[in-house]
Amino acid sequence: MSKFWSDVVREIEPYVPGEQPKIAGLIKLNTNESPYPPSPEVAKTIDRDAVDQLRLYPDPNASELSQALADYYQLDVGQVFVGNGSDEVLAQLFMAFLQGRGTVLYPDISYSFYPVYCQLFGVPAKTIPLREDFSLALADYSTEAAGIIFPNPNAPTGMGVALDEIEQLLKARPDTLVVVDEAYIDFGGESAASLVSRYDNVLVVQTFSKSRALAGMRVGFALGQRSLIEGLERVKNSFNSYPLDRLAQRAATAAIQDDDYFKASCAKVVATRDRMTSRLEALGFTVLPSQANFIFAKPPAAVSAETLAAQLREHKILVRYFNRERISDYLRITVGTDEQIDTLLAVVESLLKGA
Ligand code: PMP
Numbered sequence: 095m096s097k098f099w100s101d102v103v104r105e106i107e108p109y110v111p112g113e114q115p116k117i118a119g120l121i122k123l124n125t126n127e128s129p130y131p132p133s134p135e136v137a138k139t140i141d142r143d144a145v146d147q148l149r150l151y152p153d154p155n156a157s158e159l160s161q162a163l164a165d166y167y168q169l170d171v172g173q174v175f176v177g178n179g180s181d182e183v184l185a186q187l188f189m190a191f192l193q194g195r196g197t198v199l200y201p202d203i204s205y206s207f208y209p210v211y212c213q214l215f216g217v218p219a220k221t222i223p224l225r226e227d228f229s230l231a232l233a234d235y236s237t238e239a240a241g242i243i244f245p246n247p248n249a250p251t252g253m254g255v256a257l258d259e260i261e262q263l264l265k266a267r268p269d270t271l272v273v274v275d276e277a278y279i280d281f282g283g284e285s286a287a288s289l290v291s292r293y294d295n296v297l298v299v300q301t302f303s304k305s306r307a308l309a310g311m312r313v314g315f316a317l318g319q320r321s322l323i324e325g326l327e328r329v330k331n332s333f334n335s336y337p338l339d340r341l342a343q344r345a346a347t348a349a350i351q352d353d354d355y356f357k358a359s360c361a362k363v364v365a366t367r368d369r370m371t372s373r374l375e376a377l378g379f380t381v382l383p384s385q386a387n388f389i390f391a392k393p394p395a396a397v398s399a400e401t402l403a404a405q406l407r408e409h410k411i412l413v414r415y416f417n418r419e420r421i422s423d424y425l426r427i428t429v430g431t432d433e434q435i436d437t438l439l440a441v442v443e444s445l446l447k448g449a
Contacts, residue, residue, distance in 0.1 A: 102214065109210045112414055121437060123428040124412040126249075126278070126388050128307035130359045130431070132345070133352035136308070139344045152340040154331075159338070159347045163315055166350055167287045173317055175326040176337045176346075180277055180301040180314030181207060183326075184243075187297060187316065188215045190325040191271050196240030201230050203421055205249050205275065224248075228382055228390075230255050232263045243273040247283050250416065250426040252384030257284040264293040271322075272296045278386035280305035280360050281367070287317050294319045304387055305360050306349045313338060313346040363387050367429045373439050377446060388428045390421075396449040399425045402442070409441045 095104065112125035156176045164171040177183040184207065192198055193215040200208045202221035212219040222234050228251045235242050242263070247254040264272055274286045276298055286298045297318040303309035316326060330337060338346070349356070371381045371389055378394030393402050403415040403425055414426040429435070 102216070106210065106213045109207050113412060115412065119410060121411045121430060121434045123388075123430050123434065123438065124414045124426075125309075126304060126386070126426075126428045127309045128304060128359065128363075128387070129429070129434060130307055130362070132307040133349050133355040135348040135352045135355070136345045139348040140341055144341060144344055148340055150340070152336050152338060152343060154335045154337070156337050156343050159313075159343050159350070162347045162350045163317075166353075167290075167317060169287070169290060169317060170320070172320045173290060173323060175316040175318070175323045175330075177314050177316075177330070178338060178342075179303065179312040180275065180299050182312075183299050183314045183316050184208075184273075184275070185211060185214075186326050186329045187273060187299070188212075188217065190329045191297075191322070192217050192241045197237070198241040198243060199235050199237060199239045200243045201248060203228070203248070203251065203418075205245050205277075208243055224251070229253055232259045235263065235267075239270055241271045241273060242267070243275060245275040245277060246286070247278045247281075247385040249278065249386070250388070250414070250421070250424075251382050251390050252278070252386040252388055253382055254283045254385035257286060257289070260286050260296075261289055261293075264289060264296055268295055270295060274298050276300045278304055278388075280356075281364055281387045282385035290317045290319065294321065297322055302346050302349060305363075306346075306356060307359065308342075308345060308349060311342045311345055313342050362432075363429050366432055366435055369432075370427075370429065370435045370439065374442070377439075377443060382424075388426050390424050390426050392423045393425070394446065396446060399423050402445065405445050406438070406441060409445075411438055411441060 159176055160174045161171050163174045177186060188211045197218045197220050198212060199220050199222055202223045209219060220237060225231055230244060230248050260274060272295055276285055279285045286296060289296055290298060297316050299316050302313035367384060367389060374381055374391055380392040382390045393399055400415055403413055406413055
């Protein structure tokens with residue numbers, strides 16, 4: 095600590111990212127990345143010409159990508175905002191709409207960046223407990239608030255929220271900004287993108303890091319009514335006018351335009367998820383119903399989640415264990431390729447036999 099640290103920096107508990115191992119050969123099921131590469135169109139677009147053009151600043155409006163996203167979600171280009179990963183988009187919306195405006199509500203078991211942003215931007219937070227079965231019930235969000243933020247599907251539970259429940263909330267709370275963090279929406283959830291044109295109090299945030307396999311490139315975006323997008327643009331233009339570098343703009347545009355590849359990758363992940371769920375249940379695990387590219391699973395009584403995570407690591411398989419109240423009996427396991435999941439299942443089975 096230095097004498098120059100501000101009170102905020104001294105007090106903050108920064109987000110701890112999942113491990114990105116330095117050693118090769120691990121089966122990496124700990125940070126919900128895609129097990130498949132991005133669309134082959136991505137590699138094609140990062141050509142000699144793209145590299146030559148790196149001498150020029152990027153398009154500050156990411157116009158081509160924003161238009162491609164608008165076309166994809168059947169919105170106007172003015173209803174799209176892009177940024178360096180959805181974490182950055184979330185930070186920008188905290189600055190634009192939540193800082194200094196009152197309390198923010200979010201689920202008590204949820205994405206751990208929300209409390210960090212609340213601390214960083216001095217936003218009072220109130221957590222709303224998930225129900226007994228870990229479901230997220232929006233009917234419970236009745237406290238007066240400037241904003242409500244939640245992932246759909248929720249993380250790390252993987253459980254989805256129905257679109258009509260979200261619409262009820264938007265109708266009931268016209269003066270509250272509702273942020274739907276759809277990082278994992280493409281694996282079976284119902285996107286609130288379809289509500290954006292009808293409600294001025296919703297922002298949908300998505301990412302290219304999961305279903306579009308571009309976590310290493312950092313591309314996220316928000317969909318909302320023009321007035322909200324303009325607020326985000328103001329923040330962006332006040333500290334960093336370039337939302338994305340040139341390569342990221344090209345790569346993301348190529349990825350969004352290759353819908354067949356995208357749909358096929360998501361379908362493979364969903365099929366593997368359902369297969370691994372049944373197999374783990376047969377081995378005595380309790381698995382929450384997932385609409386995401388990961389599952390949240392409680393091992394049978396013979397072994398604790400923490401011990402199993404450590405044992406899997408010895409077998410070169412990384413999964414995520416959260417030492418947090420209410421969920422310390424569970425492991426979050428990213429859906430890998432069929433081959434990776436077969437290895438995982440075989441190792442789990444042999445460990446349980448020895449337990
Ligand atoms: N929201 C949720 C719920 C997430 O789990 C993640 C990934 N850790 C993000 C947002 C951020 O994703 P990215 O910054 O890679 O777009």
